[in-house]
Amino acid sequence: xxRITDIEQGIDQLFSESPYDMDSERRQARLLSLLKNEIxxxxxKSASYAKYIEHWPIHFQCAETIxxxxxLPVGVFKANPPLSLIRSDEVKRTLTSSATTGQVPSRIxxxxxxxxxxxxxxxxxxxxxxxxxRRPYLVIDTSENLASQGQIGARGAAIQALRSFATEIVCxxxxxxxxxxxxxxxxxxxxxxxxxxxxxxxxxxxxVIWTQFVQRLKQxxxxxxxxxxxxLHSGGWKRLQEEAVTHDAxxxxxxxxxxxxxxxxxxxxxxxxxxxxxxxxxxxxxKHVPAFAEVIVRDPLTLAPVAAGDKGLxxxxxxLPTSFPGFLLLTEDMAEVIGYDGCxxxxxxxxxxxxGRVPKAEVRGCGNLESKRRRxxxxxxxx
Amino acid sequence: xxxxxxxxxxxxxxxxxxxxTRLRDLVRxxxxxxxxxxxxxxxxxxxxxxxxxxEIPGVAFLRLWLRRGTLEPILLRELGPNTPNGGxxxxxxxxxxxxxxxxxxxxxxxxxxxxxxxxxxxxxxAGNCCLVRVPTGLIDVNRLLMEKLHAVDRSxxxxxxxxxxxxxxxxxxxxxxxxxxxxxxxxxxxAEAVSQVRALSFPHWSRLLVFGPRVSAAAxxxxxxxxxxxxxxxxxxxxRDVWQFDQQACSSxxxxxxxxxxxCDPEAFVEDLRKxxxxxxxxxPRQQIDPSLTxxxxxxxxxxxxxxxxxxxxxxxxxxxxxxxxAGATMPNPTQGRTLTVLxxxxxxxxxxxxxxxxxxxxxxxxxxxxxxxLTRAAGRNGVDRIVKLGRMHVFSSPWDGTELIRPLVxxxxxxxxxx
Numbered sequence: 001x002x003r004i005t006d007i008e009q010g011i012d013q014l015f016s017e018s019p020y021d022m023d024s025e026r027r028q029a030r031l032l033s034l035l036k037n038e039i040x041x042x043x044x045k046s047a048s049y050a051k052y053i054e055h056w057p058i059h060f061q062c063a064e065t066i067x068x069x070x071x072l073p074v075g076v077f078k079a080n081p082p083l084s085l086i087r088s089d090e091v092k093r094t095l096t097s098s099a100t101t102g103q104v105p106s107r108i109x110x111x112x113x114x115x116x117x118x119x120x121x122x123x124x125x126x127x128x129x130x131x132x133x134r135r136p137y138l139v140i141d142t143s144e145n146l147a148s149q150g151q152i153g154a155r156g157a158a159i160q161a162l163r164s165f166a167t168e169i170v171c172x173x174x175x176x177x178x179x180x181x182x183x184x185x186x187x188x189x190x191x192x193x194x195x196x197x198x199x200x201x202x203x204x205x206x207x208v209i210w211t212q213f214v215q216r217l218k219q220x221x222x223x224x225x226x227x228x229x230x231x232l233h234s235g236g237w238k239r240l241q242e243e244a245v246t247h248d249a250x251x252x253x254x255x256x257x258x259x260x261x262x263x264x265x266x267x268x269x270x271x272x273x274x275x276x277x278x279x280x281x282x283x284x285x286x287k288h289v290p291a292f293a294e295v296i297v298r299d300p301l302t303l304a305p306v307a308a309g310d311k312g313l314x315x316x317x318x319x320l321p322t323s324f325p326g327f328l329l330l331t332e333d334m335a336e337v338i339g340y341d342g343c344x345x346x347x348x349x350x351x352x353x354x355x356g357r358v359p360k361a362e363v364r365g366c367g368n369l370e371s372k373r374r375r376x377x378x379x380x381x382x383x
Numbered sequence: 384x385x386x387x388x389x390x391x392x393x394x395x396x397x398x399x400x401x402x403x404t405r406l407r408d409l410v411r412x413x414x415x416x417x418x419x420x421x422x423x424x425x426x427x428x429x430x431x432x433x434x435x436x437x438e439i440p441g442v443a444f445l446r447l448w449l450r451r452g453t454l455e456p457i458l459l460r461e462l463g464p465n466t467p468n469g470g471x472x473x474x475x476x477x478x479x480x481x482x483x484x485x486x487x488x489x490x491x492x493x494x495x496x497x498x499x500x501x502x503x504x505x506x507x508x509a510g511n512c513c514l515v516r517v518p519t520g521l522i523d524v525n526r527l528l529m530e531k532l533h534a535v536d537r538s539x540x541x542x543x544x545x546x547x548x549x550x551x552x553x554x555x556x557x558x559x560x561x562x563x564x565x566x567x568x569x570x571x572x573x574a575e576a577v578s579q580v581r582a583l584s585f586p587h588w589s590r591l592l593v594f595g596p597r598v599s600a601a602a603x604x605x606x607x608x609x610x611x612x613x614x615x616x617x618x619x620x621x622x623r624d625v626w627q628f629d630q631q632a633c634s635s636x637x638x639x640x641x642x643x644x645x646x647c648d649p650e651a652f653v654e655d656l657r658k659x660x661x662x663x664x665x666x667x668p669r670q671q672i673d674p675s676l677t678x679x680x681x682x683x684x685x686x687x688x689x690x691x692x693x694x695x696x697x698x699x700x701x702x703x704x705x706x707x708x709x710a711g712a713t714m715p716n717p718t719q720g721r722t723l724t725v726l727x728x729x730x731x732x733x734x735x736x737x738x739x740x741x742x743x744x745x746x747x748x749x750x751x752x753x754x755x756x757x758l759t760r761a762a763g764r765n766g767v768d769r770i771v772k773l774g775r776m777h778v779f780s781s782p783w784d785g786t787e788l789i790r791p792l793v794x795x796x797x798x799x800x801x802x803x
Contacts, residue, residue, distance in 0.1 A: 073684075076682065083689070330681050359674070
């Protein structure tokens with residue numbers, strides 16, 4: 001049997017399990033074996049990746065835990081051309097991250113198989129949190145972000161991940177002629193009237209929901225009266241934190257505008273590099289890891305996994321990608337480990353809470369140059 | 384005097400202007416002889432030997448700096464023969480004497496624990512009074528250091544000649560109040576910090592001494608790094624230079640250029656360097672790290688190895704240290720955090736010719752003095768301000784960044800006797 005077939009079978013076996021019911025020990029053993037196989041496969045496909053793996057202090061085949069396996073920092077996906085394990089003619093879609101102004105976005109190449117697994121992974125997780133029935137889907141974004149082919153951004157990918165739950169899709173924003181997005185209030189009100197007593201699904205980026213939807217409706221004194229709305233949001237809290245908006249204030253205002261319970265509002269953490277895996281909050285405010293993935297929170301001082309109750313850098317692990325080496329990725333985000341098993345919500349495996357982006361250092365001393373003096377910086381291949 | 388008075392957390396411009404007024408009067412009314420300062424510094428140096436201070440990065444170095452044997456020669460060289468006694472010296476038919484510039488403001492870098500004290504000592508030696516902005520992250524350390532000064536200066540001969548104030552760097556009103564009060568300034572730090580301070584409105588007569596932003600590098604010729612008998616010692620020297628100040632100082636080597644040898648393998652040299660790094664790490668393990676530095680270290684390790692052929696790297700699982708091995712004449716952007724890039728090059732002169740003025744210190748390991756002379760001249764022409772033996776890259780001395788440390792903080796008064 002070829003290595004890729006073996007990997008495919010391993011992934012299918014994990015998909016066949018209930019995502020949050022697997023015994024920790026069995027899950028770890030299966031993930032470790034599958035991840036080793038995937039690292040080996042990636043080494044066959046990419047000489048540069050193989051070189052990185054060769055230099056890792058522990059040979060990956062000798063790793064006894066997932067935490068010992070070699071991981072890549074997520075920043076390597078900002079390289080151009082993107083880090084890939086497939087030929088250019090096999091690229092079905094390129095995902096880009098939502099980099100803020102002036103930053104280089106990450107780029108992730110997907111082939112058909114990874115794309116399919118990505119959809120299946122997200123679907124499996126969403127089902128566990130919102131059920132599997134289809135319902136009207138209100139997107140707090142413009143229809144331009146629904147484009148499904150070629151290059152797609154993080155917002156588009158997140159919107160599309162919920163398509164399978166939709167009976168119909170309505171976008172609440174319109175793109176104006178000068179490229180700005182504007183709330184289409186008439187359309188929103190019409191939908192609210194039509195869907196009044198239905199189960200509906202709502203998705204938007206956290207700061208888009210807050211700034212362009214909830215605040216506008218609040219200012220206009222409009223409440224939608226959609227008690228069965230499930231509002232999912234993602235994309236991070238940085239901008240809202242800058243405006244001193246707390247999670248409680250966000251949930252309370254969103255619930256008030258939609259007329260639904262606060263418990264129907266679900267924040268989830270995810271990133272394009274960790275394709276197909278998302279981490280929604282459970283009813284106790286904790287994030288959980290599905291059977292086909294793992295999260296390790298590492299102490300920044302030692303890079304060793306932290307104990308429950310401690311904070312550190314988030315490493316995400318996923319068996320889903322085979323088109324790019326995104327199996328084990330050290331992110332630039334921080335989290336607190338709540339526990340390694342036994343969340344009151346009943347989901348097994350580790351639970352954690354997002355604790356923000358890695359804070360930028362105030363200064364890095366007198367050796368910190370912003371620019372060279374007489375010549376432009378000549379990079380010797382270092383990002 | 385209690386610790387909180389030695390470094391005060393200030394919140395109003397009034398506190399700064401009041402201190403400035405007091406200090407300005409003091410510097411005009413009360414001269415202090417350099418001998419007195421040297422004597423207190425010598426005692427302060429002894430007091431800093433207390434065991435509770437030994438974990439503070441740079442304290443051993445500050446002790447050495449404060450010794451009379453270090454400072455007196457600097458005074459003599461920069462300010463003339465009679466300076467230690469506060470006297471005049473002959474200059475043809477005239478005579479010269481150093482008088483303090485007045486009130487000196489200090490803006491030390493936030494990454495070097497002892498830098499507020501170091502900066503202060505230069506201005507005090509010149510007889511000035513000082514306003515020192517202590518970065519918020521360095522308050523506790525500097526209170527400990529100043530307590531030791533106070534212990535040997537109970538009558539306040541020196542401690543009342545400065546006001547150490549701490550406030551957040553974003554408090555532009557306080558920064559401005561400081562800048563407007565001073566006759567001179569010593570500004571240290573990275574590009575952003577230095578630019579921010581330089582942009583404050585200083586009085587038109589103020590003299591500004593800027594130290595940083597700079598980086599440093601090291602270079603070894605083939606005979607030196609190829610010498611198996613001495614290689615371990617050289618590797619220890621390099622490790623020592625990398626470890627001090629967690630490689631964040633402007634004098635920290637970021638890149639080591641190795642002249643290509645047909646007899647020796649750079650991988651074998653890196654293996655010895657690895658052992659030296661491990662040893663240094665055991666002796667001086669890092670106590671804390673900024674998570675953004677951990678991210679940067681992880682990224683540079685991966686980016687280096689993913690970038691192309693001919694590169695290798697050695698690192699532990701932790702972010703404790705990293706050695707990147709490659710070839711070329713161009714220094715990569717520094718990562719810091721004990722990350723040393725070793726670049727093999729045919730001719731060291733090629734690397735030196737690419738230095739662009741940002742390079743402060745070049746640490747050398749060269750076997751042939753004539754060769755060293757050629758390299759030194761080339762480095763000087765290309766903007767390098769210090770060229771020292773490897774292992775001594777952080778030895779703080781005058782001149783620093785090509786500038787004398789004390790002379791710019793005095794006025795040299797010329798007197799031609801009216802009787803002549």
